[in-house]
Amino acid sequence: MNIQRTLAVAKRxxxxxxxxxxxLGLMVVVPLLLLSILGALFKTARVFEVxxxxxxxxxxxxxxNQKLSQKIEDSLKNTDNFVWQIKNLNDAEAELKENxxxxxxxxxxxxxxxxxxxxxPAITIQLEGSDPxxxxxxxxxxxxxxxxxxxxxxxxxxxxxxxYGGEKFNSLDYFAPVFIAFFAFFFVxxxxxxxxxxxxxxxxxxxxxxxxxxxxxxVLGYFLGFSLxxxxxxxxxxxxxxxxxxxxxxxxxxxxxxxxxxxxxxxxNLGIFLxxxxxxxxxxxxxxxxxxVPQGLLxxxxxxxxxxxxxxxxxxxxxxxxxxxxxxxxxxxRGKDLSSVSFDIYILLIFAIAMIxxxxxxxxxxx
Amino acid sequence: xxxxxxxxxxxxxxxxxxxxxxxxxxxxxxxITFGFLGPNGSGKxxxxxxxxxxLKPDSGKIRVISDSLSWAxxxxxxxxMTQSSALYQELTVAENLDxxxxxxxxxxxxxxxxxxxxxxxxxLEGKERSAVNTxxxxxxxxxxxxxxxxxxxxxxxxxxxxxxxxxSLRVEFWDYFKKLxxxxxxxxxxxxxxxEAARCSELALxxxxxxxxxxxxxGILSQAKxxxxxxxxxxxxxxx
Ligand SMILES: Nc1ncnc2c1ncn2[C@@H]1O[C@H](COP(=O)(O)OP(=O)(O)O)[C@@H](O)[C@H]1O
Ligand SMILES: [Mg+2]
Numbered sequence: 148m149n150i151q152r153t154l155a156v157a158k159r160x161x162x163x164x165x166x167x168x169x170x171l172g173l174m175v176v177v178p179l180l181l182l183s184i185l186g187a188l189f190k191t192a193r194v195f196e197v198x199x200x201x202x203x204x205x206x207x208x209x210x211x212n213q214k215l216s217q218k219i220e221d222s223l224k225n226t227d228n229f230v231w232q233i234k235n236l237n238d239a240e241a242e243l244k245e246n247x248x249x250x251x252x253x254x255x256x257x258x259x260x261x262x263x264x265x266x267x268p269a270i271t272i273q274l275e276g277s278d279p280x281x282x283x284x285x286x287x288x289x290x291x292x293x294x295x296x297x298x299x300x301x302x303x304x305x306x307x308x309x310x311y312g313g314e315k316f317n318s319l320d321y322f323a324p325v326f327i328a329f330f331a332f333f334f335v336x337x338x339x340x341x342x343x344x345x346x347x348x349x350x351x352x353x354x355x356x357x358x359x360x361x362x363x364x365x366v367l368g369y370f371l372g373f374s375l376x377x378x379x380x381x382x383x384x385x386x387x388x389x390x391x392x393x394x395x396x397x398x399x400x401x402x403x404x405x406x407x408x409x410x411x412x413x414x415x416n417l418g419i420f421l422x423x424x425x426x427x428x429x430x431x432x433x434x435x436x437x438x439x440v441p442q443g444l445l446x447x448x449x450x451x452x453x454x455x456x457x458x459x460x461x462x463x464x465x466x467x468x469x470x471x472x473x474x475x476x477x478x479x480x481r482g483k484d485l486s487s488v489s490f491d492i493y494i495l496l497i498f499a500i501a502m503i504x505x506x507x508x509x510x511x512x513x514x
Numbered sequence: 515x516x517x518x519x520x521x522x523x524x525x526x527x528x529x530x531x532x533x534x535x536x537x538x539x540x541x542x543x544x545x546i547t548f549g550f551l552g553p554n555g556s557g558k559x560x561x562x563x564x565x566x567x568x569l570k571p572d573s574g575k576i577r578v579i580s581d582s583l584s585w586a587x588x589x590x591x592x593x594x595m596t597q598s599s600a601l602y603q604e605l606t607v608a609e610n611l612d613x614x615x616x617x618x619x620x621x622x623x624x625x626x627x628x629x630x631x632x633x634x635x636x637x638l639e640g641k642e643r644s645a646v647n648t649x650x651x652x653x654x655x656x657x658x659x660x661x662x663x664x665x666x667x668x669x670x671x672x673x674x675x676x677x678x679x680x681x682s683l684r685v686e687f688w689d690y691f692k693k694l695x696x697x698x699x700x701x702x703x704x705x706x707x708x709x710e711a712a713r714c715s716e717l718a719l720x721x722x723x724x725x726x727x728x729x730x731x732x733g734i735l736s737q738a739k740x741x742x743x744x745x746x747x748x749x750x751x752x753x754x
Binding site for chain 2: 149151152155156158159162163166167345349350351353354355356357358359360361
């Protein structure tokens with residue numbers, strides 16, 4: 148391994164970028180644009196009309212009759228996106244049909260006693276359901292509240308608090324950290340593939356392979372060159388999300404870079420590997436729907452993995468971005484420490500190593 | 515050891531069954547300009563690619579410079595100009611030269627001087643800051659030559675170096691090759707232009723991957739009993 152040659156390769160990548168200002172601009176502007184759009188979308192989240200039908204008979208205790216369902220009501224009532232209306236069952240059903248309500252929540256008469264006897268209490272959520280999208284959102288919001296409630300349940304005592312996030316947290320906070328990693332992964336993959344393809348097509352690979360530069364120096368040089376730009380991109384995007392979009396981060400910013408570095412190693416090598424299957428730049432672009440879009444859809448970036456069909460969940464767990472997203476959310480939103488995401492980091496390491504091996508095998512293909 | 519290159523029984527087959535080189539043996543002396551002469555598809559490029567090490571032969575023995583050198587040590591002593599110019603299109607002329615100088619281990623002190631010399635040799639002074647993709651074909655060809663010589667290699671492979679170079683510059687190129695020979699540099703080049711063959715110190719005539727003849731041009735002519743190289747080609751080919 149010769150440092151000078153490695154740095155020469157990295158410098159070459161940097162020079163290429165400096166001459167290609169448009170790509171450089173795109174790398175920064177596209178993430179900012181998309182995050183701004185996301186931000187605007189989440190800030191104007193819909194408000195739902197939700198009915199609450201409480202048939203709970205309560206339980207008799209030495210202190211008199213107690214309704215544990217009251218806690219549920221209090222918690223759901225405080226959801227920003229809900230207009231909360233207490234109803235009886237008939238009214239609720241009628242109004243749902245009229246589309247005056249988007250959903251109602253029904254607690255049956257045994258709710259308190261079930262809960263006390265450690266049986267799973269029945270909570271019925273009736274959705275209006277004609278717009279799957281709003282149904283999902285209502286369900287998601289209710290589930291989120293209930294999950295928080297039941298996770299903290301101890302005996303009959305139900306405490307209501309925010310497990311993660313808080314009043315000030317909004318959906319953008321949930322998305323920002325993972326999008327930063329996604330952008331780095333995507334751009335580095337795309338640019339490495341195109342650069343490698345150009346090396347093949349313009350014959351410079353032939354020159355490199357006849358030169359003292361070996362595979363390790365070439366790949367490391369590429370990695371260093373692209374990492375620099377991934378880093379610049381991330382710093383700008385991070386600053387933008389923190390100061391302009393007012394995103395809240397609990398964990399250390401450095402952690403974003405650590406995860407990103409692992410992803411970029413994988414990404415550079417994936418690009419090298421796949422570029423050996425492409426004959427021109429259009430064919431490289433064809434890898435985007437194959438490699439990038441599924442990861443965008445299935446890695447939990449936008450849609451929660453838990454609510455996916457089983458087969459898609461399997462696919463999710465086969466994608467490196469899933470683990471990056473997990474780790475990033477655990478640290479940046481849930482404020483966990485590095486050791487609690489070591490599994491995700493190992494998986495990312497394995498991914499990076501696997502890609503290095505594939506790249507090493509394919510690098511001289513067609514030469 | 516007076517030969518810088520030794521090849522014995524070299525065979526290279528491309529799928530399905532194109533024999534680009536077939537049982538080829540030759541020796542190339544140090545410090546001369548040796549020419550591979552042959553029509554398109556005769557195997558010149560394949561032979562050069564094997565000698566510089568980017569392509570693995572199917573069988574045969576080759577020695578380039580010395581067997582005791584590591585890959586990096588040997589390749590630092592070799593210059594390689596590919597058939598079509600292999601340059602970073604977005605980078606400038608100076609950046610391309612700088613890149614190749616660095617990966618071949620030219621010290622930063624020497625680099626500037628060396629790049630200046632080569633720019634004047636290939637008549638690209640003033641073009642240092644131009645991006646390669648703004649240059650004409652001939653300019654690219656000249657820059658390509660310059661990048662292959664930037665580290666003062668002791669052995670240079672030039673694959674059809676004078677294609678697309680205008681006649682007066684072509685003469686200058688040949689003068690420069692002779693100068694390099696005098697300084698001890700060995701040059702191996704390929705050409706399909708018969709009249710350039712006369713400028714080479716020694717020749718190998720290639721046809722369909724087979725070696726028809728090799729040696730000094732006079733020797734080849736007397737062997738074929740002809741006066742010019744075209745006829746020699748036809749005779750030797752027919753005689754096989
Ligand atoms: N990478 C390759 N794959 C398949 N066939 C090849 C390859 N390179 C060269 N050939 C074939 O080998 C023969 C010799 O080619 P080449 O060495 O390029 O000849 P020249 O340089 O003398 O024109 C030709 O028939 C060519 O089609
Ligand atoms: Mg050729």
